[in-house]
Amino acid sequence: MIVMGIDIGSVAAKGYIISSGHHHRTIIPTGWSPREAGQTIIDQLLDASRIERDQVERIYVTGYGRVAFEQADKTITEIKCHARGIAELYPEVRTIIDIGGQDSKVIRIGEKGQVLDFAMNDKCAAGTGRFLQVMATALGLDVSELGDAEEPGEMQMISSMCTVFAESEIIGSLARGNPKGGIIAGLHQSVGKRVAAMARRMGIREQVAFTGGVAINPGVKRALEEELGTRIIVPEACQYTGALGAALLALENR
Amino acid sequence: MADYREMWADLGMDLEKHDVLCEVLPEAFGGIYLAQQDRPKGMDFYDFVVSEIHGVRPAEMLQHQKEGGKVFGTFCVYVPDEVVFAAGGIAAGLCGGSQFWVSGGEKVLPANTCPLIKASVGARLDKTCPFFLIPDMYVAENTCDGKKKAWEILAGEVPMHIIDIPQMKRERDIDAFEAEIRDFIAIVEKVTGNKITAESLGEAIKLINNKRRALQRVYNARKASPVPISGKDALLVTQINFYDDPARAAQMANSLADELEQRIENGFGVFPDNAVRIMVSGTPMAIPNWKLHHIIESLGAAVVVEESCTGTRYFENLVDESASTLEEQIRALAERYMKTNCACFTPNSARVEDIIRLADEYKVDGIIDTNLQFCNLYSTESHLVKQSMNESNLPFMHIETDYSEQDFEQLRTRVEAFLEMLRK
Numbered sequence: 292m293i294v295m296g297i298d299i300g301s302v303a304a305k306g307y308i309i310s311s312g313h314h315h316r317t318i319i320p321t322g323w324s325p326r327e328a329g330q331t332i333i334d335q336l337l338d339a340s341r342i343e344r345d346q347v348e349r350i351y352v353t354g355y356g357r358v359a360f361e362q363a364d365k366t367i368t369e370i371k372c373h374a375r376g377i378a379e380l381y382p383e384v385r386t387i388i389d390i391g392g393q394d395s396k397v398i399r400i401g402e403k404g405q406v407l408d409f410a411m412n413d414k415c416a417a418g419t420g421r422f423l424q425v426m427a428t429a430l431g432l433d434v435s436e437l438g439d440a441e442e443p444g445e446m447q448m449i450s451s452m453c454t455v456f457a458e459s460e461i462i463g464s465l466a467r468g469n470p471k472g473g474i475i476a477g478l479h480q481s482v483g484k485r486v487a488a489m490a491r492r493m494g495i496r497e498q499v500a501f502t503g504g505v506a507i508n509p510g511v512k513r514a515l516e517e518e519l520g521t522r523i524i525v526p527e528a529c530q531y532t533g534a535l536g537a538a539l540l541a542l543e544n545r
Numbered sequence: 546m547a548d549y550r551e552m553w554a555d556l557g558m559d560l561e562k563h564d565v566l567c568e569v570l571p572e573a574f575g576g577i578y579l580a581q582q583d584r585p586k587g588m589d590f591y592d593f594v595v596s597e598i599h600g601v602r603p604a605e606m607l608q609h610q611k612e613g614g615k616v617f618g619t620f621c622v623y624v625p626d627e628v629v630f631a632a633g634g635i636a637a638g639l640c641g642g643s644q645f646w647v648s649g650g651e652k653v654l655p656a657n658t659c660p661l662i663k664a665s666v667g668a669r670l671d672k673t674c675p676f677f678l679i680p681d682m683y684v685a686e687n688t689c690d691g692k693k694k695a696w697e698i699l700a701g702e703v704p705m706h707i708i709d710i711p712q713m714k715r716e717r718d719i720d721a722f723e724a725e726i727r728d729f730i731a732i733v734e735k736v737t738g739n740k741i742t743a744e745s746l747g748e749a750i751k752l753i754n755n756k757r758r759a760l761q762r763v764y765n766a767r768k769a770s771p772v773p774i775s776g777k778d779a780l781l782v783t784q785i786n787f788y789d790d791p792a793r794a795a796q797m798a799n800s801l802a803d804e805l806e807q808r809i810e811n812g813f814g815v816f817p818d819n820a821v822r823i824m825v826s827g828t829p830m831a832i833p834n835w836k837l838h839h840i841i842e843s844l845g846a847a848v849v850v851e852e853s854c855t856g857t858r859y860f861e862n863l864v865d866e867s868a869s870t871l872e873e874q875i876r877a878l879a880e881r882y883m884k885t886n887c888a889c890f891t892p893n894s895a896r897v898e899d900i901i902r903l904a905d906e907y908k909v910d911g912i913i914d915t916n917l918q919f920c921n922l923y924s925t926e927s928h929l930v931k932q933s934m935n936e937s938n939l940p941f942m943h944i945e946t947d948y949s950e951q952d953f954e955q956l957r958t959r960v961e962a963f964l965e966m967l968r969k
Contacts, residue, residue, distance in 0.1 A: 355958070368962040369958065369962075371962060405966075409962055413952060
C-alpha cells in the first residue's frame with residue numbers, strides 16, 4: 292500500500308511517502324499558500340518515488356495548513372501525528388517537546404504512542420520559532436545561523452518573554468557592546484525557560500524528545516536540557532516527525 | 546428586521562456605528578446557527594429574537610416605561626430578579642458578548658480587564674446597544690475586582706445599585722445576603738413607587754421558578770443520546786432567557802422541551818449517538834459569544850451541558866415556594882442564591898462537586914474548562930478543577946480565550962487534539 296503524510300506548517304511544509312517499505316521525504320517553505328505548498332509536496336514525492344497519483348491509497352494531512360487542503364483523505368492534528376511519529380522512532384519516549392514556526396507544544400504520550408495530555412502556547416509568539424526569527428533579524432543573522440553562533444560562556448540574559456520587547460532589549464544590549472554570541476545564548480535560554488515552564492506544568496516523564504524546526508538548533512536543545520535537568524533526544528529528521536506520523540496513521544487507516 | 550431607527554435615534558444611539566454591528570450579526574448567525582442540520586422547530590422563536598435583537602424586546606421595554614413601569618439592567622446571576630418583577634418592574638441581563646464593543650470599553654478600562662466587562666462598558670459608552678440605554682437603573686454586584694471598579698465608572702452614566710455579594714458561605718454570610726435583599730427591595734420600591742407584598746413576591750418567585758423549570762427540562766433532554774439539540778442552540782436559549790420576558794421565556798422553553806422529549810422518544814438526534822459528549826465549564830458566554838461551542842461542534846463533538854452562568858448555574862436551584870410571609874420569602878431567596886457556586890467564593894469546592902455530578906448526569910466524555918481572558922478567579926480555580934478531574938479520571942482541558950477571532954486556529958487545533966484523545 293502506498294500512503295502519504297503531509298505536514299503543512301506555518302514556515303515549512305513537509306511530506307513523507309511510504310510505499311512497500313520504501314520511503315521518501317521532502318521539505319519546502321510553505322510560503323503564502325498552504326494549498327500550493329501541499330500540492331508541490333505531493334508532486335515532489337510522486338516524482339522522487341516514480342509513482343502516479345492514483346496509486347496513492349490515502350493522504351493524511353496535518354499542520355496549521357491542513358484545513359485549507361482539499362486533497363486530504365483525513366486531517367489530523369500535529370499533536371497526534373508527532374506522538375505517532377516519535378513512537379515509531381523512539382518507543383521509550385514519554386514526553387515530546389515540539390517547537391515550530393508559530394507554536395510550541397508539550398505532549399505526554401503513553402506506551403503505544405497515544406496522546407495522554409498536551410499543552411500548547413496561546414496566541415503569543417514567545418517560545419516559538421517566530422521569536423527566534425525576529426531576534427535573528429535584529430542581530431543581522433539568518434535564523435539557521437543562531438545555533439552555531441552562541442557562546443554560552445558569555446551569556447547575556449534576556450529578561451523579556453515578549454517578542455516585541457525582547458527585540459528592543461537585544462538592540463540595547465548590542466548598543467552596550469555585548470558580544471553577539473552571548474546575546475544568542477541568552478535568547479536560547481529564554482526560549483528554553485518559556486517552554487520548560489509549560490512542560491513542568493504538565494509534568495515531565497522521561498525520555499524526552501524534541502521535534503519541529505527549532506529542534507535543529509543545538510543551543511535551544513542545550514537550554515532545554517539545562518532547564519529540565521534531563522537529556523533530550525533530537526531525531527535526525529526532527530522536522531519530519533509530524534509528516535511521518537501522518538503517513539503511519541494513513542498506513543494504519545486510523 | 547422591522548424599522549427601529551426612530552426608536553434607536555430617540556434613545557440617543559450612535560446609528561452609524563450601530564449599522565456596522567447590524568451588518569455583521571446576520572452573517573455570523575447564519576454561518577454559525579442557521580447552517581446547522583435538523584434544528585428543532587422550537588428554535589424558530591429564538592432565531593426570530595436574534596433577527597430582531599435590538600428591536601423587538603427593547604420596544605417592549607420602552608412600552609413598559611411609557612406605561613409608567615421601570616426597567617432594571619443586571620449583570621449577574623446573583624441579582625434576585627424576583628424582587629424587580631414583584632414590584633412590577635422588568636429585569637434584563639445586559640452582559641456584553643461581542644468583540645464589537647470591546648474597543649469602546651478599552652477607552653476607559655485597563656487592557657488586562659476581561660472582555661465581558663470591556664464589552665459591557667463599551668456598549669454603554671459608545672451608545673451602540675439599546676439594552677444598555679433603556680434601563681432606569683443598573684443593578685450590579687462586586688463578584689470581581691474588574692466589575693467593582695467598572696461600575697464606579699458607569700455610575701457617572703446611569704443610576705447604579707450595587708449588591709454586596711459575600712465571599713464565603715458561612716451562616717453569617719447568608720444572613721448578610723438576606724440583608725442585601727432587604728436593601729434591594731427598598732431601592733426597587735423607591736424606584737418603581739410600588740410596594741412589594743408577600744403576594745406579589747410569591748407570584749414573582751413562581752414566575753422565575755417556572756422559567757428555571759422550563760430550562761431544566763431543556764437541559765434534561767440533553768442528557769439523552771443521541772442528543773436532540775445542539776449545544777449551540779441550547780446556549781442560545783439560555784442567553785436569550787437572560788433578558789426575555791420570563792413568562793414567555795418559560796412558555797417557549799417548555800414547548801421546545803416538548804419537541805425535544807418527542808425526539809428522544811423517536812431516537813432522533815442532531816449528532817450521531819457515538820459523538821463525543823463535551824461539558825463546557827467556567828465563565829459565562831454572553832450573547833453573541835458562540836465561539837467555543839462553534840469550534841467544538843464544527844469538529845463533530847456535541848456540547849451537552851454548560852456548567853456556567855449561561856448554563857446550569859442560572860437555573861439549577863429553585864426558590865422554596867412554600868414560604869408565605871415576606872420574612873420567609875426573603876430568607877428563601879437568600880438561601881437559593883447562595884447555593885450558586887461561583888469562583889468569587891472561597892472555598893468553592895462545591896463547584897468541583899457540581900462538575901463531577903454533571904459529568905455523570907450528562908454522560909460526558911470530556912470537560913473543557915474555559916475562562917475569559919484576565920478572569921483571575923476562574924483561571925486560578927482551574928488548577929484545582931483539573932486536579933479533581935484527574936483524580937476522578939475525567940478527561941480535562943483548560944482554555945483561556947476572549948471574544949476576538951485571532952486565536953481561532955490555535956483553539957481549533959487544541960480542541961481537535963483533545964477530541965482525538967477522547968476518540969481513541
